[in-house]
Amino acid sequence: MEKRRGLMMVLSSPSGAGKSTLAKMLVESDPVIAMSVSATTRMPRPGEIDGKDYYFVNALKFESMVGDGAFLEHAKVFDHHYGTPKGPVEGALAQGHDVLFDIDWQGTQQLAQKMPHDLVRVFILPPSRDELERRLKARASDAPDVVARRMAKAGDEISHWAEYDYVVVNDDLNAAHAKISAILVAERQKRTRQIGLHGFVESLTA
C-alpha cells in the first residue's frame, strides 16, 4: 500500500540563504530522496567528484546534449552552463524515489513546463537583507567582485519567489529543515501521487 510515483522537489533561493546546507540535511535525514546530479561546464572545485557532485563536461558535449533533448532543464549562470540529464530522474521517479533539485528560477520554470505534476517547488528566503549580505561576505573562497555579482543576482532570484508552491524563511537551520521535511512527507500523502489507491479502496468495500 501507499505505493507511489516519486516526486521532484526543487529548492531555490538567493545564494546565501542556506539552500545547499538545507539540501544536504534533507538528503542525509531522509532515505528516499536523493540529490539530482547536474551536468556543468564549469571546472571542478577541490574535492568535487565527477558523477557524484556534477557531471563535468566541456561546452561541446553540453551543446550536443542540449541538441539531443537530453536535459530536463538547462541554464547559463554567470559564465557556465548547468543542466539536469533526463534519464536518471525519470528512472528514479518510476521506482518511487524522490529527487531533490538545487536549481534557480530558470531551471524551475523549465521543470514546471515539462513535469508539472511531479514538481514541488520550495523557495527559501533569508531572514533579513542584513543577514543575506553577511552570509554572502562570509564565504572566504569568493572574491569581492563575485560577492557583488551574487548580491545583484540575489535580487533577481528573489523576484521569482511567487512562482513557488511553498515559502520557507530560514531564520533557523533546524527549524527550516523540519519544515521542508514536513513538506516532503505531506506531498507523498497527496492522493494524486499514490499509485494503486483505487484498487486498495475496492478491496476495502468488496
Added chain:
Amino acid sequence: MEKRRGLMMVLSSPSGAGKSTLAKMLVESDPVIAMSVSATTRMPRPGEIDGKDYYFVNALKFESMVGDGAFLEHAKVFDHHYGTPKGPVEGALAQGHDVLFDIDWQGTQQLAQKMPHDLVRVFILPPSRDELERRLKARASDAPDVVARRMAKAGDEISHWAEYDYVVVNDDLNAAHAKISAILVAERQKRTRQIGLHGFVESLTA
C-alpha cells in the same frame, strides 16, 4: 514574519478507521490547532460536556440556526443533526489559528463550497476490510444493529475518498499521526497562506 491566516483541516474516514483518536492526538501535539465544536441534536454521551464536546441543541433550535445561515455545514447522520457554527471558525482563522474538523463527506463538500482556499482535506483509510470490521465490533457501547449500520455507512463514506487532497492509511497510529502532523506543518508553509510575504520580500531587496 510568516504571519498567516489559519487553515481548516478536515479529517474524514469511515467510522472505525481511527479518525477520532488521530484528531485527539493532533490537537494534543500541536498548540496552534483546535477542534471545531459542532452543534448536534443527539443526546450527550456520559462524560460529554456542552460547549466543549458539542453544543447540544434541540431540533427546533437547530432548524432556526439553519434558517439564520449560522452553519458552515450541517448534515443528518443516522437520526441526528450535526452542524458547524460559522462565527467561532471565522474568528479563529482570522487570528491565525487552525481549526480541525471531524466530519463526513457531506460536511466536507459544504465546507469546500464555502471556503475552498482555507480547506485541507485528509481522508483516513483503515489498513484492510478485516481490520475495519474488527474495530467496529470492538466498540462495546454499540448494539449489533448499530455496528451493521456503521458497516453499511462505511462503504458509503469510503466511496468519497477521491474528493480529498490527502489520503493516509492508518495501519499504525503513531505513523499516521506523524503524517497528518506533517501535512499541517507543510500546508502552513504554502505561499498562498502566508500573509505579508510581499512586504517581507520587498524589505529583502530594498
